[in-house]
Amino acid sequence: MMDYPEFVLPSVSELPDAGMINCTSPSNIALVKYWGKRPVQLPENVSISFTLDTCKTTTSLSYKKKDKVSEDFDFELLFEGKPKLDFKPKIQNFFKRIEVYLPFLKQYSFSIETSNTFPHSSGIASSASGMSALAFCLMQLEKKINPTISEEEFLKKASFLARLGSGSACRSLEGPITVWGEHDGIKGSSDAFAVKFPNNIHKNFDRYQDTILLIDKGEKQVSSTVGHDLMHGHPFAARRFEQASENITKLKEILISGNLDAFIEVVESEALTLHAMMMTSLPYFILMKPNTLSVINKVWEYRKKTGSKLCFTLDAGANVHLLFPNSEKDQVLEFITNELVAYCQNGQYICDKIGLGAKLL
Ligand code: DP6
Secondary structure, eight states: SOOOOOOOOOOOOOOOOOOEEEEEEEEEEEEEOOOOEEEETSSSOEEEEEEEEEEEEOOOOOOOOSOOOOSSSSSEETTTTOOOOHHHHHHHHHHHHHTTEEEEEEEEEEEEEEEESOOOSSSOOOOOHHHHHHHHHHHHHHHSSSSOOOOOHHHHHHHHHHHHHHHGGSSSOOOOOOSSSSOOTTOOOOOOSSEOSSSOGGGGGGTTTTEEEEEOOOSSSOOOOHHHTTTTTTTHHHHHHHHHHHHHHHHHHHHHOOOOHHHHHHHHHHHHHHHHHHHSSSSSOOOOOOHHHHHHHHHHHHHHHHOOOEEEEOOOOOOEEEEOOGGGGGHHHHOOOOIIISSSSGOOOEEEOOOBBBBOO
16 A cells, blocks of 8 residues: 555646746754654654754756656756766655655656755755755645645645655755654654644744854765664664653753753753764764864853853764854854864854745745
């Protein structure tokens, strides 16, 4: 039996001939981390993230109806204006996974042009923004075919499709905070797509800042797929998955109450737990660099000295995301330029903040 038949586009008679769809979709930073998945691209644990604003992918999808349905998917790929052959297998695989839900794919010839606002191979994962942008464009095409789809169904399916491209991508369609994975405390939550955090968020989190320190731009030591796989048979996996769920329960209360001390504790603990999982898998690996640790220690010192609510999180790499309230922006940026830039590769960092998700241009 097919999984999730509710996401299959009902049969249609008319398909639009040709056109172009432009959209942007941001990256996101997890507060409770997704680490561990089962086929096909379903999470072993629930995760929650801030949707970002500045770090995003812009995608143009040109489509042209063909006279004859082809055997295979017909698409060309341009990244920052140049053909990008090494992305093709990933998109080919993505199309294969989503074809059952978008049965018109082989009736078109596509040209996909993308660019990112963040520097290439900066260690910022472009899969979340890239896959959510492409899923969003494809849903805009579906909407031309099926115009009665509601806004809610549209976003749900866009997230569902994005997930099949890259797990964390499903959390980028909406903002400011989304949850992916079934959880009793989160209304409407599902393993198949992400939902917008359904409760009112305390004003302490308005325009929350994320400054990304680029510590090491080196090629990824482990692909995320390999990393997720290492949670199978991992000695701490079962407890870790439970803990993620408990942390979502805590964060839900925190996001409602605005308790920033409690926020710091959950977020930093999650970041270190993610890396602890990597350090205790077989094979084991360490993605933090000496400068990552120096920054963490500096953040802790700064907090102790000033009472600031600045905290850090990490994804699967050496870069550090610094999270802080908008009210502390000037002081924290001063601290970053005076004391942390020295730990960044070529002094590079990116100032971002909480954002609202994918947009049609
Ligand atoms: C550490 O979404 O990149 O950033 O599903 O294999 O594409 P795939 O993995 P991906 O994994 C992201 C892992 C993480 C944590 C997170 O974003 O929740």
